[in-house]
Amino acid sequence: MASPVFSNTQQFKADPLLAQPSAADLEQQYQAPAGTPGYVSGERMSYSGVIGKSAGVGLVTIVMGAVGYVMAGQSAAAYMLAMGSGLVAFVIAMIATFQRKGANPALVLLYGVAQGFFLGAITVGIETSFDVPGAGLQALVATAITFLVCLALFRSGKVRYTSKLRKVFLIGAVSYLVFGLVNLGYLIFSDNAQGFGLYSNEITIGGFTFPLGILIGAVAILLACISLIGDFDFIENGVKSGAPKALEWTAAFGLIVTLVWLYIEFLRIIALLFSNR
Numbered sequence: 376m377a378s379p380v381f382s383n384t385q386q387f388k389a390d391p392l393l394a395q396p397s398a399a400d401l402e403q404q405y406q407a408p409a410g411t412p413g414y415v416s417g418e419r420m421s422y423s424g425v426i427g428k429s430a431g432v433g434l435v436t437i438v439m440g441a442v443g444y445v446m447a448g449q450s451a452a453a454y455m456l457a458m459g460s461g462l463v464a465f466v467i468a469m470i471a472t473f474q475r476k477g478a479n480p481a482l483v484l485l486y487g488v489a490q491g492f493f494l495g496a497i498t499v500g501i502e503t504s505f506d507v508p509g510a511g512l513q514a515l516v517a518t519a520i521t522f523l524v525c526l527a528l529f530r531s532g533k534v535r536y537t538s539k540l541r542k543v544f545l546i547g548a549v550s551y552l553v554f555g556l557v558n559l560g561y562l563i564f565s566d567n568a569q570g571f572g573l574y575s576n577e578i579t580i581g582g583f584t585f586p587l588g589i590l591i592g593a594v595a596i597l598l599a600c601i602s603l604i605g606d607f608d609f610i611e612n613g614v615k616s617g618a619p620k621a622l623e624w625t626a627a628f629g630l631i632v633t634l635v636w637l638y639i640e641f642l643r644i645i646a647l648l649f650s651n652r
Contacts, residue, residue, distance in 0.1 A: 418620040420613050428483075428627035435487035436494070436631060437515075443495025444511065448503070457496030464489035471628055478625040486628065490635060501642060505570070505650035514641035521596070521637055525603040536601075536608035544601045551595055571643060585647075592644040599637045606630055 443460075446453035467486045471478040498511035528534040554573075562572040569575060574588025610626045 420618040420620055420622050420626070422610075422614055424620060424623040425610055425614075425626045425630075428623050429630050432483055432487045432627050432631050433634070435484055436491035436635075439488050439491030440495035440498070440511075443492035444499045445495075447496035448499040454496050454500065457493050460489040461493035461497075464493055468632060471625075474625075477619070477621045478628045480624045483624050483628045483631075487631065490631075494635065494638065498642060501646050505646040507646050507649045510642060510645045510649070513645050514638050517641040517645075518634055518638045521600060521641075522603065522634060525600050526607065529604055529607045534604055536605045540601055541605070544598060544605065547594065547598045547601075551591075551598060554591065571647070574643065574647065588647045589644055592640050592647070595640045596637065596644075599633060599640060602633045602636070603630075606633055 443453075443457050447457050464486055467482055467489060471482045471486060474482075495511075498514075502508055502510050525534075558572045558574065565572075571588055574586060574591060576587045577584050578587050578590070606626075606629050609629070613622055613626065
């Protein structure tokens with residue numbers, strides 16, 4: 376399991392060429408032109424296609440993030456609108472995730488628009504509330520560097536998405552989800568809740584006192600990195616198995632979802648680290 380976007384799509388789960396082909400599969404392969412791999416007719420998924428679509432959705436998200444940053448920083452109404460766009464992005468993500476034939480391109484781009492506007496608004500809100508100007512740019516750079524490091528490690532073959540790593544991610548992701556729900560309840564019902572809720576509570580380890588959110592955030596970033604490795608693995612499976620070209624949009628969507636997660640975690644850690652400087 377990595378991004379649920381990929382886990383829900385059969386072509387990303389395993390290479391169908393490694394499975395026992397049926398009589399129909401063998402007939403289709405026999406009838407295919409020479410040099411045509413796999414059992415999929417028509418255009419197939421490619422690395423260049425995934426890169427292009429991922430870059431496009433990422434650019435839309437960043438541009439709308441800049442728009443949300445400027446507008447929400449100048450207007451309370453725009454900030455509230457951005458909160459609504461965050462909910463819209465969540466609904467779109469749920470719909471796109473469970474589209475078994477691949478994410479709809481229009482939905483993926485709309486997700487980038489809504490999510491970008493939301494991220495821009497919460498970025499300026501956090502920078503203002505915690506007095507950490509430039510936190511958004513730092514989080515963006517940290518996200519880009521982390522993505523490139525994970526990609527380099529995967530391409531080198533030194534880090535692979537093994538069954539053990541998959542289990543670690545599953546346990547960690549479920550635990551983090553439970554913590555997030557508990558923190559939400561704490562923010563809503565506790566009179567002492569402030570800032571990021573439980574993330575803002577301080578702990579002392581080895582004589583050093585720091586917000587709990589820094590430790591939790593470090594674990595979350597590690598989980599997001601594992602998710603990225605899993606994303607790369609599923610994309611590789613899709614390309615090697617000759618998955619339909621339409622699934623490039625699903626691949627792009629899955630990557631953006633993981634990168635958004637990374638950005639939010641970095642943004643929160645930066646705010647907690649430097650808000651009390």
